Amino acid sequence: MQRSFIAKNPSVLIFLACLALFTLIVTVLSEGLGLGMISTSFIKTLGKTLCLCLIAVAMDLIWGFTGILSLGHFAFFGLGGYMIGMWLMYERTRLIVVESLSQAEIPPTSSEVVDAIGNQIFGVVGASEFPLIWAFADSLFLQLLLVVLVPGLLALVFGWLAFRSRVTGVYLSILTQAMTLALALYLFQNDSGLRGNNGLSGLQNLPGVEASQDVVSLWFLWASALALGLGYLLAAWVVSGKFGSVIRGIRDNEARVRFLGYSVETYKLMIFTLTACIAAIAGALYYPQAGIINPAEIAPIASIYLAVWVAIGGRGRLYGAVIGAAFVSLLSTWFTGGQAPDIPLGFYTIKWVDWWLVLLGLSFVAVTLFAPKGMGGLVDLWTQARAPNRHGADLGPDDSALREQEASK
Amino acid sequence: MSTLLEVSGVSVTFDGFRAINNLSFQIGEAELRAVIGPNGAGKTTFMDIVTGKTKPDEGRVIWGEKSVSLLKMSEAKIAQAGIGRKFQKPTVFEDQTVQENLLMALKKPRGWLSVLSYRAKPEDLDKVAELAKEIGLIDELTRKSGELSHGQKQWLEIGMLLAQEPRLLLVDEPAAGMTPQEREHTTDLLLEAAKTRAVVVVEHDMEFVRRLNCKVTVLHEGSVLAEGSLDHVTSNQEVIDVYLGR
Ligand SMILES: Nc1ncnc2c1ncn2[C@@H]1O[C@H](COP(=O)(O)OP(=O)(O)OP(=O)(O)O)[C@@H](O)[C@H]1O
Ligand SMILES: [Mg+2]
Numbered sequence: 001m002q003r004s005f006i007a008k009n010p011s012v013l014i015f016l017a018c019l020a021l022f023t024l025i026v027t028v029l030s031e032g033l034g035l036g037m038i039s040t041s042f043i044k045t046l047g048k049t050l051c052l053c054l055i056a057v058a059m060d061l062i063w064g065f066t067g068i069l070s071l072g073h074f075a076f077f078g079l080g081g082y083m084i085g086m087w088l089m090y091e092r093t094r095l096i097v098v099e100s101l102s103q104a105e106i107p108p109t110s111s112e113v114v115d116a117i118g119n120q121i122f123g124v125v126g127a128s129e130f131p132l133i134w135a136f137a138d139s140l141f142l143q144l145l146l147v148v149l150v151p152g153l154l155a156l157v158f159g160w161l162a163f164r165s166r167v168t169g170v171y172l173s174i175l176t177q178a179m180t181l182a183l184a185l186y187l188f189q190n191d192s193g194l195r196g197n198n199g200l201s202g203l204q205n206l207p208g209v210e211a212s213q214d215v216v217s218l219w220f221l222w223a224s225a226l227a228l229g230l231g232y233l234l235a236a237w238v239v240s241g242k243f244g245s246v247i248r249g250i251r252d253n254e255a256r257v258r259f260l261g262y263s264v265e266t267y268k269l270m271i272f273t274l275t276a277c278i279a280a281i282a283g284a285l286y287y288p289q290a291g292i293i294n295p296a297e298i299a300p301i302a303s304i305y306l307a308v309w310v311a312i313g314g315r316g317r318l319y320g321a322v323i324g325a326a327f328v329s330l331l332s333t334w335f336t337g338g339q340a341p342d343i344p345l346g347f348y349t350i351k352w353v354d355w356w357l358v359l360l361g362l363s364f365v366a367v368t369l370f371a372p373k374g375m376g377g378l379v380d381l382w383t384q385a386r387a388p389n390r391h392g393a394d395l396g397p398d399d400s401a402l403r404e405q406e407a408s409k
Numbered sequence: 410m411s412t413l414l415e416v417s418g419v420s421v422t423f424d425g426f427r428a429i430n431n432l433s434f435q436i437g438e439a440e441l442r443a444v445i446g447p448n449g450a451g452k453t454t455f456m457d458i459v460t461g462k463t464k465p466d467e468g469r470v471i472w473g474e475k476s477v478s479l480l481k482m483s484e485a486k487i488a489q490a491g492i493g494r495k496f497q498k499p500t501v502f503e504d505q506t507v508q509e510n511l512l513m514a515l516k517k518p519r520g521w522l523s524v525l526s527y528r529a530k531p532e533d534l535d536k537v538a539e540l541a542k543e544i545g546l547i548d549e550l551t552r553k554s555g556e557l558s559h560g561q562k563q564w565l566e567i568g569m570l571l572a573q574e575p576r577l578l579l580v581d582e583p584a585a586g587m588t589p590q591e592r593e594h595t596t597d598l599l600l601e602a603a604k605t606r607a608v609v610v611v612e613h614d615m616e617f618v619r620r621l622n623c624k625v626t627v628l629h630e631g632s633v634l635a636e637g638s639l640d641h642v643t644s645n646q647e648v649i650d651v652y653l654g655r
Pocket of ligand 1: 424428447448449452453454497
């Protein structure tokens with residue numbers, strides 16, 4: 001069974017091999033365990049990029065395959081980060097507090113310890129009590145569960161309301177943006193219980209771990225690569241069979257799928273929730289590498305970038321999403337990190353820090369207009385050079401009644 | 410012959426315009442029926458009502474020997490109950506192969522979990538191949554359906570309907586845009602299908618309807634104008650005035 005799945009989808013194997021090779025090479029060149037040619041901060045950038053690739057896979061599932069342009073998946077990503085961040089921050093603060101209180105003559109009671117942790121964590125927002133949402137913050141296991149449960153539940157409830165009322169297209173996109181904005185605004189408040197605009201910080205320090213960041217950064221790189229590999233495998237499996245047929249059918253002609261007897265709303269809800277959970281896992285791996293999470297990360301624009309990555313990489317093919325996310329986000333780091341050389345025009349100097357977004361926007365428009373298959377389309381050029389042109393262009397839903405020749409007129 | 414579908418006293422208003430006006434219609438098991446009428450008579454809207462796409466303002470739509478009302482059911486539930494529909498403009502999934510299209514339509518559990526774990530068994534593929542042979546697409550199984558000709562797409566859609574194994578087939582203008590030979594094949598498909606189930610065919614082409622050789626219902630301004638054999642309705646003066654005479 002498994003063998004035939006791989007045999008039918010050779011791109012999966014190629015992708016996994018590339019990912020493994022990449023991880024191996026980076027490890028060998030790393031500062032922590034290898035030749036020291038790649039700095040730890042760049043290892044972190046690469047690890048974070050893998051997480052972004054994972055959420056791009058989720059985005060491709062929901063948008064490229066199911067045709068739902070969700071502009072809210074970074075909300076789930078951020079929530080995943082918050083959930084793991086709570087434990088990281090709690091546990092690390094607890095260790096510090098226990099350490100400092102152990103100097104005292106009378107051993108502290110457990111409620112004193114908790115109070116001291118609360119003081120430490122919530123001092124910045126002028127509180128010291130633990131809000132209810134921190135109830136499980138002392139348990140790594142429970143917080144890990146919450147990484148999936150909280151975003152999953154939010155997606156389930158939101159999706160149920162939206163899909164049940166048959167909200168589709170642009171209206172659904174707007175609704176997901178509204179959800180994202182509402183969540184970000186809520187988290188910005190000091191009494192949201194998650195430290196307002198300060199967010200959670202110091203997440204790069206794993207409590208109780210002595211190893212240096214040089215090594216920890218590699219652990220996270222491996223974990224991110226593993227998560228991306230598994231996520232990719234899962235996504236490829238989901239879209240390979242009849243389920244994949246049904247969701248692509250929903251993308252191309254939702255009404256037709258309904259009249260075949262499939263409950264379109266249920267399928268949309270399931271894929272929306274699944275992708276939210278994948279996004280959350282990606283977030284939970286991303287923020288410990290970033291070290292800090294705050295509500296600005298959930299800003300609506302982040303989710304729009306995600307759509308841009310997937311569009312540039314090529315919708316409807318999983319490796320396209322990965323390529324797009326990796327390429328654009330690394331390029332963006334390069335441009336906005338001040339590494340790209342300025343271009344003096346004599347009368348004006350193009351500073352990439354300012355102009356990068358313009359360039360990105362223009363590329364997005366150009367890709368949408370001239371290369372709707374994105375960078376993944378380049379792979380087609382290569383395979384088509386060897387296989388005869390069989391036509392079968394991807395006609396959009398509105399053109400589906402047309403023949404290819406008619407549609408191209 | 411027991412009644413499979415009974416539509417009675419149904420009316421629909423779109424923005425004040427009565428598209429369906431107190432329409433009543435019955436069809437039995439294993440019956441072939443042609444529905445004709447001028448443009449805008451409400452033929453497609455009638456199918457929309459039966460398949461749950463449009464909810465009528467009043468009236469009843471009763472289905473099967475258990476006499477369940479279709480009005481409260483979702484489109485997917487109605488389809489699962491055994492009503493298949495072919496649209497006026499052919500809608501197949503262009504981006505997928507003929508085989509994938511047929512597999513998706515094949516009568517199997519429709520729930521997301523069983524679909525997720527579904528992998529085509531040899532007998533399913535045989536069934537698909539058999540259907541493909543019937544609709545004349547056996548050599549096109551692995552082609553993307555977007556590559557098919559207009560007529561082939563129409564057949565594929567009919568094939569998808571048959572794969573669903575519905576008890577009632579609603580077919581909206583199956584012969585539109587077909588060559589005479591293609592029409593003949595389509596007639597055969599429909600006549601064959603009607604041996605084991607109820608089939609309602611909407612068609613403008615009188616020659617096509619004549620070849621179906623069945624009872625005819627004439628719709629006009631949202632209600633039934635005449636019903637009976639083709640010769641009977643074509644000799645009806647009212648029918649000549651509103652439809653044939655033009
Ligand atoms: N969703 C809708 N909103 C408004 N008016 C509608 C809607 N659907 C149908 N109508 C109107 O109802 C009338 C009946 O339309 P219908 O499509 O059922 O006709 P028809 O008999 O199928 O015609 P044709 O032979 O052209 O396919 C038409 O006047 C049409 O404009
Ligand atoms: Mg019509």
